[in-house]
Amino acid sequence: MDGFDSVVQLLDSTGSPVIDSHYSSALDNSSLLALYRDMVLVRKLDEQATALQRQGELGLWAPLIGQEAAQIGSGRALAQRDYAFATYREHGVAWCRGIDPVDMLRFWRGTMHQAWDANLHRLYGYQVIIGAHALHATGYAMGAYLSGRSGTGNSETDQAVVAYFGDGAMSEGDVNESFVFAATYQAPIVFFCQNNQWAISEPTKRQSRIPLVQRAEGFGLRGIRVDGNDVIACHAVTAEALDRARSGGGPTLIEAVTYRMGAHTTSDDPTKYRDGSDDELWRSRDPIDRLRIYLRANEVLNDTFQSDLDAEATSLAERMRIGCRELPDPDPLSMFENVYCAPDARLDEQRSELKSILAKMGD
Amino acid sequence: MEQLTIVSAINKGLRRAMAADSKVLLMGEDIGKLGGVFRVTEGLQKEFSDERVIDSPLAESGIVGTAIGLALNGFRPVVEIQFDGFVYPAFDQIVSQMARMRYRSRGALSLPITMRIPFGGGIGSVEHHSESPEAYFSATPGLRVISAADSHDAYWMIQQAIFSDDPVIFLEPKRRYWQKGDVDTDADLSSAMPMFSAKVLTDGSDCTLISYGPTVVTALQAAKFAQEDGVGIEVIDMRSLSPIDMHTIATSVRKTGRVIVVHEAPGSGGLGAEIGQRIMETCFTDLKAPVLRVTGYDTPYPASRIEEHYLPDADRILDALEKVMSY
Numbered sequence: 277m278d279g280f281d282s283v284v285q286l287l288d289s290t291g292s293p294v295i296d297s298h299y300s301s302a303l304d305n306s307s308l309l310a311l312y313r314d315m316v317l318v319r320k321l322d323e324q325a326t327a328l329q330r331q332g333e334l335g336l337w338a339p340l341i342g343q344e345a346a347q348i349g350s351g352r353a354l355a356q357r358d359y360a361f362a363t364y365r366e367h368g369v370a371w372c373r374g375i376d377p378v379d380m381l382r383f384w385r386g387t388m389h390q391a392w393d394a395n396l397h398r399l400y401g402y403q404v405i406i407g408a409h410a411l412h413a414t415g416y417a418m419g420a421y422l423s424g425r426s427g428t429g430n431s432e433t434d435q436a437v438v439a440y441f442g443d444g445a446m447s448e449g450d451v452n453e454s455f456v457f458a459a460t461y462q463a464p465i466v467f468f469c470q471n472n473q474w475a476i477s478e479p480t481k482r483q484s485r486i487p488l489v490q491r492a493e494g495f496g497l498r499g500i501r502v503d504g505n506d507v508i509a510c511h512a513v514t515a516e517a518l519d520r521a522r523s524g525g526g527p528t529l530i531e532a533v534t535y536r537m538g539a540h541t542t543s544d545d546p547t548k549y550r551d552g553s554d555d556e557l558w559r560s561r562d563p564i565d566r567l568r569i570y571l572r573a574n575e576v577l578n579d580t581f582q583s584d585l586d587a588e589a590t591s592l593a594e595r596m597r598i599g600c601r602e603l604p605d606p607d608p609l610s611m612f613e614n615v616y617c618a619p620d621a622r623l624d625e626q627r628s629e630l631k632s633i634l635a636k637m638g639d
Numbered sequence: 640m641e642q643l644t645i646v647s648a649i650n651k652g653l654r655r656a657m658a659a660d661s662k663v664l665l666m667g668e669d670i671g672k673l674g675g676v677f678r679v680t681e682g683l684q685k686e687f688s689d690e691r692v693i694d695s696p697l698a699e700s701g702i703v704g705t706a707i708g709l710a711l712n713g714f715r716p717v718v719e720i721q722f723d724g725f726v727y728p729a730f731d732q733i734v735s736q737m738a739r740m741r742y743r744s745r746g747a748l749s750l751p752i753t754m755r756i757p758f759g760g761g762i763g764s765v766e767h768h769s770e771s772p773e774a775y776f777s778a779t780p781g782l783r784v785i786s787a788a789d790s791h792d793a794y795w796m797i798q799q800a801i802f803s804d805d806p807v808i809f810l811e812p813k814r815r816y817w818q819k820g821d822v823d824t825d826a827d828l829s830s831a832m833p834m835f836s837a838k839v840l841t842d843g844s845d846c847t848l849i850s851y852g853p854t855v856v857t858a859l860q861a862a863k864f865a866q867e868d869g870v871g872i873e874v875i876d877m878r879s880l881s882p883i884d885m886h887t888i889a890t891s892v893r894k895t896g897r898v899i900v901v902h903e904a905p906g907s908g909g910l911g912a913e914i915g916q917r918i919m920e921t922c923f924t925d926l927k928a929p930v931l932r933v934t935g936y937d938t939p940y941p942a943s944r945i946e947e948h949y950l951p952d953a954d955r956i957l958d959a960l961e962k963v964m965s966y
Contacts, residue, residue, distance in 0.1 A: 335763045335943055364765070386943030389766045404767045405724065406697055444697035449728065475697050477673035483696050549672040608948035611941035622907060626936045630948060633955065 283533055284513050285503040289561040291569030299512045305576045311352060311507050312571060313585055315344040315564045318368045320589035321377050324596045329542040333600050334384040338365045342537030345563030346470045348372060349510025353518055354438060361413035362440040364402040369440060373399040378599030387603050407448035413439035414454040417463035426464040427524030434522035436464045444475025447483045459496035464521035467529045470504060472536035477549035489531035497529045504534030505563040608634060640823050646816045648790040649679050651824060652797035657687050660715060663801055666693040666702055667719030676721055677757060677816055699725055703732035710750040715801055723758040724767030737806045738781030753800040753807050759853045759903050761814035761950055763943045770940060771904035776808045777881040784880040785834060786810040788855035790820035792878060795831035812853035837884035843871030846897040846963055849888060849914060851877040854901045854951055861956035880910055889921045896927035897963040901951050906934035928966035931959045
């Protein structure tokens, strides 16, 4: 197992604060409680979606369990004006960007490819092709700079972009090329790599002989390795990297060291390729437990908050169950929409053909 | 004779090729310990070692590009692309490099590479998991493109592809992966039907129904319905998309005078267009009706909840049949 060498950590796995020579948390108690709430709710969201898949309501689901701190810590560091490009596992990031969990399910139920308004939420739809969006994010960041929406010195309006991907994506050409572009043009971007140790069945060492963060130096990026199960540290390093990017200080690669506690997707069977010996270790590093212990020990989290949160989680799950089953199937004829910006004669013919088939079926 | 699924037939074909030639090696994402996401390579790493069944880094261009280098150095790489939609990052290595190595080296260098790609829709999957990319490859000189529609062909054609000295794109009909069929695994490879020959599956004199891959079963269903109505259908499984076995097709068309081509990929610029044109060039005076196509529509693959309306089905084929019969 890739070790925890030189990771930024502000809260250790026992829930004790850690002093870091460079980073400290700017979060007050109510912010910490909010992060705790986010993590508890997205874990519930994830559990519920997994259950819905098992019940046949979803075609597939990619569980995020174990990665709540990396996604919530970084996701909450984003300003509304920033833009995020994420993969199919970033439900926690989507949560932070205000995506309704039922809308997340549309993709997995197969009712639409992209369920939310990307520009409204400033979150691009789930990306399935590994690493492809890292280049889009880099180009978007170049555009933010070129159009004067970043690097102006105005800390209220300058924007940054975050690209999320995993350890597997670090091998893709697109990701490596995006590092080159980002460094060359000093694009205002943060590459947030969740190293969850597994690309389906392949351990991270199949992608790299060295800690992934060390690649940063070779590309001319700033590199930071963070304990991906420490939500406070993830928030701190991302916030700092975003500030740097917005102010024209250039791109950063963050490697968040975490663990995929579940399967790659609901179609996957991890017992085929990992023996579970690491599971115990990573359960002891659970991102939610350590924050709960800390908040309890410091009397920030009380029984009332916890029971209210549990009730909120239960009702979220119920809302997802109902909402999922009520998601309408798309109109078959909608498949012809938005192939092009303008009407297309051939597609019009094909639409008419399908329309008459459907009419016949209805007879 | 064994009853095998297509998955198991390919697995056994791979095993036999690996046993026959120590230069055959497998490479791809998750093909080793996991045995591939569809379990096509299950057990092979254990049997042949991780030097012959290689779990690659997550980089499709890297997989194909290094397979080219391995082939230049005497190996017969069989690479797996996990899903059809993941082949595009490797497009340059396939089209600009692999396809033309023999040509540009004036025959000095050959690339005996097999690229296995599960293709097509119908499994209720998410975006980029249901593509039919065959036309890109069949339009590329230097590549051979084949597809097995049943277990028997899967077992033999994977071996023929591996021992071909040209690069072969081997398209696996993923929604038929679990379909069972008889395979005579004791036979000799040399006795198998030639890799580039089409296969006539049913005998009929009224219309020729040409397909390949996952829609061969659909064509057979339609033929059965038509037969019940007294219309005789000759179903042809093309098996090879590049080259196209025009001899078998033309022989049938001369008999029936009517043709429908069925495939899942979008119609425009698809294999149906090529076949229709070739029939016009060779059998124009035999035709009693225009060649029709029943294909996926010219849209990106739709969301899975409506994919059944995108995929050609027996009803759409019968509609086309009505048209050619009443022309």
